[in-house]
Amino acid sequence: MNQTEVEQYALATLPSLYQYLKLPSISAQNQGITETADWLINQFSKLGAKRVEKWHDQGGNPIVFAEFEGQVDRTVLFYNHYDVQPPEPVAEWQTDPFEPTVRDGKLFARGTCDDKGELMSRLTLIKYFQEHGGLPVNLKFFVEGEEEIGSPHVDQSVIAHATDLAADVCIWEGGGKDEEENFQVTCGLKGIVSFDLHVQTAAVDLHSSLASYADNAAWRLVQALASLRGADNRVRVAGFYDTIESLGETGQKAVARLTFNDAEVKRNYGLRRPFVYADPKSELINGTTMSINGLSAGYEGNGVKTIIPKEAHAKLDCRLVPDQEPEDIVKLIRNQLDRNGFEDVNVEFLLGERAFRTDLDSPFVQLNMTIAQEVYGKAHTKLVPNMAGGGPAKQFVDSLNVPIVMVGTHYAGSHPHSPNENIRLADYAKGTYFLGLLLTRYAR
């Protein structure tokens, strides 16, 4: 494979795929879903897929499935999603979020990074291979339309279609370069569990002069929450940390090689407080968290309203690592609240997504690292055991028994979910070459 040729091919064919970025497929607002799924069906058909299907059988927005035959009987499964975040606040975009625009070597549009750009690179590569002797291996595509609203139908779809999806390895969405321009081979995702706390102490809000005897739902909530976290910011829930898998030797070495720029991070987000833990790098990979996402009780307006709130709410999430199970974590929290004397504080499970981490020593991870080092340079290639965020990947691991890696085309300034989302053309071109080389070598 000639690097220059593939990169030029990727850039030359890019505008022919702009239509994908122009379609406002906003799952949260139920916009443009059908036409975007249909556009994909059409693209896969034109590229000569041996199977193209729209899966509706588990409900929700359709999943687009496509299958291509390669020269060697090994199968790579790609996970992507065709839905995007809403563009709001639109006024902060320098150009129309659904009008792809190149400026300063960057392609701006909603979805360029997360994650239409990556699928565009994959489609281009199919075309390139077909024009240059054929696909080296079999390819399958699973492109869902509900990732930005929590992928509520993915697990069931993977279970129902495990035979259709059978593959040897899986390449996920996401991946790219970190703040210091290191290319990352990422091998896992954190899990998450979201839950609400709610407590009610009275039938009505009370005049605050009655605080001489009446309990206060807001105080009750504050005390319950405070009992779940120590002064060291660690979670004080018996069993919470017990099931966490060790990173292993390869993982620990990989973490040691990662970089983390304290000053840059603080400046970026305007952080006013010291870091909550001493070693952010390790925490981002194999640490767990408990975040309050929101608090609400009583009077929240300006001025004074001297009441005792009858009820109080908190919304929380925990970011989890292998092998913490979301449902189990909520049960542990329930038990701990009981033990702490807060039987009256209700815990409501909202949603859970399980963490996964591909075996860092697996041949496919090692192949990715080898090729990344070749394309991006050894010093600028990093093995990332898992991302700090999540995604609906665990069911793929469970049902298909595949290693999963994330190797993509974004960079630290891509602004996913924010105004002026973009990728750099150079990253897009090189990322397409990287993937082409990976598929070619994987066929050997």
Add this chain to the structure above:
Amino acid sequence: MNQTEVEQYALATLPSLYQYLKLPSISAQNQGITETADWLINQFSKLGAKRVEKWHDQGGNPIVFAEFEGQVDRTVLFYNHYDVQPPEPVAEWQTDPFEPTVRDGKLFARGTCDDKGELMSRLTLIKYFQEHGGLPVNLKFFVEGEEEIGSPHVDQSVIAHATDLAADVCIWEGGGKDEEENFQVTCGLKGIVSFDLHVQTAAVDLHSSLASYADNAAWRLVQALASLRGADNRVRVAGFYDTIESLGETGQKAVARLTFNDAEVKRNYGLRRPFVYADPKSELINGTTMSINGLSAGYEGNGVKTIIPKEAHAKLDCRLVPDQEPEDIVKLIRNQLDRNGFEDVNVEFLLGERAFRTDLDSPFVQLNMTIAQEVYGKAHTKLVPNMAGGGPAKQFVDSLNVPIVMVGTHYAGSHPHSPNENIRLADYAKGTYFLGLLLTRYAR
């Protein structure tokens, strides 16, 4: 004074004062203020006051001042307010809130209890005295129009008009019967200080995957709040309780004679939790509180939004007793937060009202008790050192050096601030007689 005659007189003349209840003098909505003040001016003039004035000089809604000359040169000052709470929710009223209606021996209208009814009783009594040989003592009236919005101009008005208001004793608004039909002679009010806590940890809300290093404003607020209150629900602020005056022997005896029906109170408000302190009776009189009035941070809607809130707010109040100074209390809280390591949590003073308690052994309090026992019976007369709520009374004490008592016409079912506010006609009649007898005896 003939009790039956005075009571019948009060009831017979009541409808002639209905116009006062029909005027919707809602300070919070800036409605009907001028016409109500003018109606009062007109009433006082018709009753032959030697001075009637509208005071505008300190700003805000006008204060109506009136002065009457009596046969003995002792002066009783009355505090009332002509503004009322908004009638909302109007749908829950059985009859129009501004159309006085008698039903089952009760007079329903917004303000009957709080506190137009009491002023009506006082106006009637002037008329009665004038038709029966003249007023026994000098009377002064201070009727403000901003009590329901926190009396923001009272302190300055009392200071500016201290000479005009000079008196020997003061009879406040409020007072009446408790849940067990005991007539209360109340001698003080609690103070209050309202303040906000605010903490900001970042320039923007963060993705909750960053909780691996970034602090969370909601956690910070929860931990700061939790540090201010112990498991025993007592305030953990150094110096907070230090300046509290003892109740003294008379006060302690009075508290011991008060009744408090645990089950009834719990049922009334639908309380789900045990009382926060063991002795509600004592706490209501000489206990202090710290209430969270409201909490607010991050995402408060339904479903999931996995963010770290950049900021968090709490609104609080403390109910205070003599001699806790509102400003000092906020300073102590500020200092304690600093000592607890929460220098970054801002404290904003919103408003303060000082507590006061008239000397329970003073001759005027004793005179009230004697006459109450005569009119209501010894077993059904209670000395209440102070109410659990507040009011703008302390400046009257400071500037005029008067004992203040609260002896009124409401009962436990009066529903002040709520739909179907009412007083019982029998209470109105007897309360008018009580006051007449008090003024007559005070002249001796």
